[in-house]
Amino acid sequence: MITVFERPRSLKPVSSHFCPGCHHGTVHRLVARALDRLELQQQTIGIASVGCSVLLYEYFDIDVVESPHGRAPAVATGVKRVHPDSIVFTYQGDGDLAAIGTAEIIHAANRGENITVIFVNNTTYGMTGGQMAPTSLGGQVTTTTPYGRDLEKDGNPIRMAEMMALLDGTHFSARVAVDAPKRVAQAGRVIQKAFEMQKNGAGFTFVEVLAACPTNWGLSALDANERISQEMMPCFPLGTFKDLSASQG
Amino acid sequence: MNKRLFVKGNEAVCIGAIAAGCRYYFGYPITPQNEIPEYMSRELPGLGGTFLQAESEVAAINMVLGASAAGARVMTSSSGPGISLKAEGLSYMAGSELPAVIVNMMRCGPGLGGIDASQADYFQAVKGGGHGGYHMIVLAPDSIQELYDLAMVAFDLADQYRMPAMILGDAMIGQMKEALIPHDYKPLGELPNKDWCVTGKRGREKGNTVKSLYLADGALEAHNWRLHGRYQDLKDQQVRCETIGIEDAELILTAFGSTARIAKTAVSMARQAGLKVGLIRPITLFPFPEQIFRQATERCNRVLCVELNNGQMVEDVRLSVDRQADVRFYGRPGGTGSLPTPEELFEQLQKHYKD
Numbered sequence: 001m002i003t004v005f006e007r008p009r010s011l012k013p014v015s016s017h018f019c020p021g022c023h024h025g026t027v028h029r030l031v032a033r034a035l036d037r038l039e040l041q042q043q044t045i046g047i048a049s050v051g052c053s054v055l056l057y058e059y060f061d062i063d064v065v066e067s068p069h070g071r072a073p074a075v076a077t078g079v080k081r082v083h084p085d086s087i088v089f090t091y092q093g094d095g096d097l098a099a100i101g102t103a104e105i106i107h108a109a110n111r112g113e114n115i116t117v118i119f120v121n122n123t124t125y126g127m128t129g130g131q132m133a134p135t136s137l138g139g140q141v142t143t144t145t146p147y148g149r150d151l152e153k154d155g156n157p158i159r160m161a162e163m164m165a166l167l168d169g170t171h172f173s174a175r176v177a178v179d180a181p182k183r184v185a186q187a188g189r190v191i192q193k194a195f196e197m198q199k200n201g202a203g204f205t206f207v208e209v210l211a212a213c214p215t216n217w218g219l220s221a222l223d224a225n226e227r228i229s230q231e232m233m234p235c236f237p238l239g240t241f242k243d244l245s246a247s248q249g
Numbered sequence: 250m251n252k253r254l255f256v257k258g259n260e261a262v263c264i265g266a267i268a269a270g271c272r273y274y275f276g277y278p279i280t281p282q283n284e285i286p287e288y289m290s291r292e293l294p295g296l297g298g299t300f301l302q303a304e305s306e307v308a309a310i311n312m313v314l315g316a317s318a319a320g321a322r323v324m325t326s327s328s329g330p331g332i333s334l335k336a337e338g339l340s341y342m343a344g345s346e347l348p349a350v351i352v353n354m355m356r357c358g359p360g361l362g363g364i365d366a367s368q369a370d371y372f373q374a375v376k377g378g379g380h381g382g383y384h385m386i387v388l389a390p391d392s393i394q395e396l397y398d399l400a401m402v403a404f405d406l407a408d409q410y411r412m413p414a415m416i417l418g419d420a421m422i423g424q425m426k427e428a429l430i431p432h433d434y435k436p437l438g439e440l441p442n443k444d445w446c447v448t449g450k451r452g453r454e455k456g457n458t459v460k461s462l463y464l465a466d467g468a469l470e471a472h473n474w475r476l477h478g479r480y481q482d483l484k485d486q487q488v489r490c491e492t493i494g495i496e497d498a499e500l501i502l503t504a505f506g507s508t509a510r511i512a513k514t515a516v517s518m519a520r521q522a523g524l525k526v527g528l529i530r531p532i533t534l535f536p537f538p539e540q541i542f543r544q545a546t547e548r549c550n551r552v553l554c555v556e557l558n559n560g561q562m563v564e565d566v567r568l569s570v571d572r573q574a575d576v577r578f579y580g581r582p583g584g585t586g587s588l589p590t591p592e593e594l595f596e597q598l599q600k601h602y603k604d
Contacts, residue, residue: 066341067311
């Protein structure tokens with residue numbers, strides 16, 4: 001018998017709390033599969049952030065530290081400095097990484113901390129009930145932009161993957177999406193590459209994942225997937241914005 | 250190891266921390282404690298340790314959180330405004346049962362205030378400081394030697410009770426220089442195995458999780474009662490206090506930290522003048538020496554609390570004596586030229602001794 005699909009060893013055999021159509025489960029799988037393929041499960045420490053992703057330790061079969069809202073890159077820095085031979089990753093949403101934690105992510109990147117950041121961008125605050133995020137699109141209706149995000153008043157969506165690429169300490173920065181099978185496969189390859197670079201001691205690696213929050217978007221799972229390609233991608237183009245792996249051999 | 254040193258308080262606490270095995274320091278500059286990050290940045294690399302100047306106090310305490318979760322002896326330091334920024338991380342560390350040492354060389358406030366000595370962060374230190382209801386171990390040295398000694402004690406207590414420990418000094422004690430006689434580090438007792446820390450599983454069957462989130466029915470309440478039990482154990486077993494002449498005292502003076510140094514001179518002036526004045530100097534501010542105050546005031550029913558603020562520790566003194574003594578207060582809120590002199594305190598002793 002040939003096994004063509006199975007649960008990654010780095011995930012526990014449990015059901016998740018995520019809403020129907022939510023992409024956290026998909027991204028969890030991709031991260032876990034990358035750890036499996038690179039045989040890193042035994043040496044990996046995950047840093048959980050605040051929001052829907054805080055329950056990382058319920059799903060990943062690895063060591064996990066929970067961090068305060070936005071501070072995961074600082075917590076990761078402390079962990080990595082004590083255990084430089086470990087693989088350390090943060091898993092953060094857009095409110096966590098691009099609003100309250102902007103300082104921490106920029107400085108961890110700028111120091112070139114040898115960690116991997118998985119940034120799940122769904123343009124809203126999921127767990128708190130759908131408020132405006134720094135990545136919310138112009139005109140996006142949220143519970144705190146009931147008339148739509150006004151770019152004049154509320155500011156503009158932040159493009160983190162591009163910003164990260166500008167910093168000297170960043171060795172890899174890319175944006176992927178998980179709205180269609182082909183792109184899920186591509187996202188998996190990019191996430192694995194980021195971990196591989198960390199394993200090789202490259203430095204700071206950053207992967208932004210465009211993902212859906214059907215519950216707070218008020219859309220069906222399929223329509224939510226549609227929104228990623230139709231509305232999000234024009235503002236958040238997919239691609240690799242920096243990759244120093246070639247120059248490092 | 251026993252060579253006599255002539256060092257600043259800010260250096261003494263570093264020397265003690267390093268002797269106790271601290272190899273990680275994360276911090277952010279603020280006056281009047283800058284000699285601490287400067288000393289650690291000089292010494293730690295050569296010892297195979299890590300010094301990192303964080304982008305903010307917020308980041309610094311979270312680096313401490315991460316290093317502690319990873320099992321290291323780790324320290325940070327700051328002063329008033331910076332400690333306020335660290336409050337979030339301290340609450341998370343208390344909730345996540347993480348040991349670390351935090352030095353607060355108090356300056357005067359509120360707000361930006363000034364850089365002179367003050368004791369106005371007493372409430373912030375002993376009542377928690379951050380959200381959610383917790384305590385830290387709080388130690389208040391009154392000499393350069395004690396800064397060194399208590400740095401070691403702080404690391405041991407933090408590990409034993411799995412919680413942050415604060416060394417509460419101030420600009421005066423941090424900036425003054427006096428003799429220090431280093432001694433070898435001996436642990437207070439058997440230190441617990443850090444089998445809870447994150448290292449990567451490395452063959453362990455179950456992953457370790459360091460967290461403060463408790464969502465299951467009754468789980469957070471049980472967690473908080475467990476933490477409360479530890480605070481109770483501290484009160485029973487770890488109170489530290491210096492007393493002078495309280496056996497025959499008619500008036501007990503109480504003060505902590507640098508104010509206690511001035512108070513000691515005032516007490517000896519009073520004794521020379523024939524006044525039966527004693528001194529209680531709490532060294533642990535949490536756990537507070539409640540029993541010592543209670544026992545001492547069974548026969549002496551007058552206490553004068555002196556602080557470099559408008560009255561903070563005096564509330565704990567009152568709670569401890571539970572109305573069996575008349576507790577009075579004399580304080581100055583800190584600021585340039587606001588340090589009380591021994592003569593000033595002696596005058597207060599004479600006044601409160603009589604009426």
